[in-house]
Amino acid sequence: MERAPRNKTIELSSEDIKLYSRKAIKLNFKASLDYVLDKTIHQDVFKTLDYLPESSVDLIVVDPPYNLTKIFGNSVFKERDFDEYKKWLDKWLKKLPRIMKENASIYICSDWKTSIAIPEVAGKYFILQNRISWEREKGRGAKDNWKNCLEDIWFFTKSKDYTFNLEAVKVLRPVLAPYRDETGTPKDWQKSGEKRYRLTSPSNIWTDISIPFWSMPENTIHPTQKPEKLIAKIILASSNKGDVIFDPFLGSGTTSVVAKKLGRHYIGIEKEKEYVALAEHRLELADNNKEIQGFEDGVFKSRHFE
Numbered sequence: 001m002e003r004a005p006r007n008k009t010i011e012l013s014s015e016d017i018k019l020y021s022r023k024a025i026k027l028n029f030k031a032s033l034d035y036v037l038d039k040t041i042h043q044d045v046f047k048t049l050d051y052l053p054e055s056s057v058d059l060i061v062v063d064p065p066y067n068l069t070k071i072f073g074n075s076v077f078k079e080r081d082f083d084e085y086k087k088w089l090d091k092w093l094k095k096l097p098r099i100m101k102e103n104a105s106i107y108i109c110s111d112w113k114t115s116i117a118i119p120e121v122a123g124k125y126f127i128l129q130n131r132i133s134w135e136r137e138k139g140r141g142a143k144d145n146w147k148n149c150l151e152d153i154w155f156f157t158k159s160k161d162y163t164f165n166l167e168a169v170k171v172l173r174p175v176l177a178p179y180r181d182e183t184g185t186p187k188d189w190q191k192s193g194e195k196r197y198r199l200t201s202p203s204n205i206w207t208d209i210s211i212p213f214w215s216m217p218e219n220t221i222h223p224t225q226k227p228e229k230l231i232a233k234i235i236l237a238s239s240n241k242g243d244v245i246f247d248p249f250l251g252s253g254t255t256s257v258v259a260k261k262l263g264r265h266y267i268g269i270e271k272e273k274e275y276v277a278l279a280e281h282r283l284e285l286a287d288n289n290k291e292i293q294g295f296e297d298g299v300f301k302s303r304h305f306e
Helices: 014-021 082-093 117-122 228-238 254-261 273-285
Strands: 039-042 057-062 070-072 075-077 100-111 127-135 150-157 171-174 190-192 195-200 244-247 265-270 299-301
Touching (some): 057 228, 082 117, 100 117, 100 228, 117 127, 117 150, 228 299, 254 265, 254 273
Parallel strands (some): 057 244, 171 299, 244 265
Antiparallel strands (some): 070 075, 127 150, 190 195
C-alpha cells in the first residue's frame, strides 16, 4: 500500500531489521561500563540487570508495560491480578539501586490505573520527590467513561543528593496580561517584535506534549512510544552532559536517541528484535539530526506559543 505523502513513520524492511539488530550486544557475563556504554542490549531485562556494572548510571528512565494486555512485537504482556503486577514491578525494581550512583535519579512512567502501585513498590528502594502528570491527548473517546488522557511519571532519587537543572527546563510561554512596574519596566517578561513572553519554571503538570503520530519523523510502529520532548525534559532536568542514561525497557529507542542528541551516554535493554533495529536506526539518524520537536534554541515552548 502506498504511503500518504506526509507519512514520516519510520518503517524497516526485514533486511534492515537484520542489519540494524546486529549492532546490538548481548550479555552473559558481568560487563564493564566501557563494554555497555552507548549500546543497545538485545535481551530480556531479567536476564541482563545482574550483568550491568555497579554504580555506573546517573539517570534511569523507565517506561514499563502497564498492567494491560498489549502486543509488543512478537511478545504479549498480559494483564494480571494487581498484586501480581506489583510483584512483577518489584522483581526488576529491586535490582536497580545496585547499578545507580548515589546521586542518581529514576523516573517511572505509568497510566492512571497502575500509577498507584509505583510509589508503593518503588518507595521501598528510592526517595519519592514528585509525581508528574502529563496530558496524553491521543486516543479515542469512551462511550461509558471519561476519555483516558492522563499518564503519570514518578520521580524518585537514590539519596537526598541529586541533580536538578531548573534553568534547563524552563518553558517559554506567551504573556497575555503584561505587568509593568512604576517606571514602566516589564515585570518578569520580555518582548520580541509584537510577541510578549516569559520563561517560567515548569510545574508537575505537563500540557505541552504531542504523542508521536504519522506525520512526525520520530514516529515508529511501536504501540506505546513516548515523545522525544517528554524524555528530553527528564534528561535535561536530572542529568548533565556526559552522564549515563539507562532505560531497561527501551522499546523503539527514544530514551537512547534523546540522550545522544543532548550529549549524554546511554544504555538500553530491549528484547524485541524489530524494536532493537528501530532503536539502532534512529540512533544512526541522530548522528546528523539533533532536533527535538518543541525544543528550540535550548528552550521548551508551550504548545500554544506562536
